[in-house]
Amino acid sequence: MSDLLANLNPEQLQAVTLPPQHSLILAGAGSGKTRVLTTRIAWLVQTGQVDPQGVLAVTFTNKAAKELLARLSAMLPLSFGHSARGMWIGTFHGLCNRLLRAHHRDAGLPQLFQILDSGDQLAAIKRLLKALNVDDEKFPPRELQHFINAQKEAGLRPHAVEAWDDYTRRRVELFAEYEAQCQRESVVDFAELLLRTYELLERNEPIRRHYQRRFRHILVDEFQDTNRLQYRWLKLLADDGREGGACLFCVGDDDQSIYRFRGAEVGNMRDFEREFRVANVIRLEQNYRSHGNILDAANAIIRHNTARLGKNLWTERGAGEPIRVFEAYADMDEARWIVEEIQSLVRDGMSRSDIALLYRSNAQSRVLEHQLFSAGIAYRVYGGLRFFERQEIKHALAYLRLIANPDDDTAFSRVVNFPTRGIGARSLEALQDAARTWNASLYSTVPHLSGKPGTVLAQFVRLVEDLRRDTARLPLPELVDHVLDASGLRDFYRSEKEGQERLENLDELINAAANFLGESGADAEALAQPHALLADFLAHASLEAGDHQADAGSDAVQLMTVHSSKGLEFDVVFLSGLEEGLFPHENSAVENEGLEEERRLMYVAVTRARERLYLSFAQSRMLHGQTRYNLRSRFLEEIPEGLVKWLSPPSPRGMGARSGAGMRVEPARGGLAPRVAQAPARSQDLGGLRVGQLVTHAKFGQGVIVAAEGSGADARVQINFGSAGVKWLMLAVAKLSPA
DNA sequence: ATTCTTTAGTTTTTT
């Protein structure tokens, strides 16, 4: 046990050994958050304060859950008499799935209910709109999806939604129709998993009491990312914080809350503190990751935010290197410079996988990839399609879903004519109409159909019936294998010219099934029911879409958005595109507190770096097919000058005023040919001004000329004033002077 | 049923 607590700093030790009371741990970036969480659990168990089955640990991602479990298993070896077995460790959605399977009857669901991922949900909504003859221009499916999820996350069923206008009233009706459709098809979307579980616990006292008594300690990771419903869910399980309820131990960092746009509610941290009368708030401020200069920069940036719980990171490591800042003429030059810098780092012995290239939006990866590719540097982009989201995998899963649950109309529609078997839109429309009148699923309506469409469809139904019969006694991997062949999917992709990779992925699906079987620890009884096991596998596929296509093993430079870099760390970090409009993103200006979220994002980006941090921006950048001229990001201004080393001489504020001369750090070769943007011919008469130039306006301050039109007395210029916005000004009226 | 054409959208993403 002394082992367990050794090497913790005083704050970490305090957090780990807190008495059984509600606690909030404000864990700064790199402060050993996961360590505190795992050690706390291990300590509680080893000191006999709680049985493993009294522990519930909730995370947001499967990755985090796995890491928690792995580290706990290492800390609590079986020989000690305790182990991680019996604990409930998982994501909110994973745990809800588990609860709903266990109590499906009380939750009003069939045992083999299926889970819709976002794509499935969207398809289901589109199908619904079509069936109800709703104009999808007036009610865009995506918007409706967002609306429905927002209601569910607010804990509202259709009857409880307040609608003041006709439009919302109609959306609420559609919400109700959507719910009816899901119930009919025995499917559950992500938000429904949470809401259903919440309602189950709220309405069913015996079940609620059972879990309230069982879980003595509830630990929550990344608490700043919880949404309203998740917070209420926790409150319910912890019996509202009452005497005798579970202890809540929430770990989070309000400064790293970057998912407001998808419903995360930082306010939950304050609410938790108040509603649970949290006496123990512990700040973990010692950072074990980054050098001093990097931390100082991060602290300086985040200090500009007002709504904070307050925290200041410090380190015992030295100041380290200054932060390197580079200004490029164009996005291409920026990328080229980054690549040259990487080449020199690699020459000095740095491994590529210790280098990360971060950017605000995915579109920015293109230029970087292009330059890396030409230079022959191995790189890996995070954030593409994930395994279970691939087309061929989704098709295979749809067949499997039909075996487990023939009423799943989403799965039915997906593969009824894939591979094509002559079932066109007309036949399907007839089937949909019939299904509506019979109030039954598409699958079960087929026998009621007559005529030619009836016979082709009946063949499809027979195919699925055969699949179900022939796989009833097969082990899961063989079951999948059989379905791939009998469905014709394999044949289809074999005949496709580009089908090779898809075939490999299909084989990989068999491996995934085998792995799942191995990890599930299914006993003989479970093995005897392959179709129940199949339902579990399908839930797994929906809940865990698989890794992004990144081979962790290979030595490649890592490219990703700032969002997906959260939780990771690298020796060297390049943060590119630090320009107004890009980072902070222009859309954030109109959002409530949007700028503060952007700043938190910047804070996350900066704190990813261990040793060295590069910040760069470009005067001009191609975006949506147009060259844009941006000012440099205000976040750069927020870093104290003393921490920074300019690799190019700093221009007044932003850019444009400088010509190509005087670049202090010359790139090895290729050069950064001064690439002053060519103004369009029609805008030459601008009295000495040109597109891309930096100017000063009495009221709006400094800005950069983005475009121009007209001439003489009519000449107008469009100027990007950064925080003051983008404006069209008459040259004759506005007093502009070159900055 | 396949192939060509048009159109809209293009911040961030997990479950």
Add this chain to the structure above:
DNA sequence: ACTAAAGAAT
């Protein structure tokens, strides 16, 4: 500029 998805034509 580029893509994905819907629509129209063959």
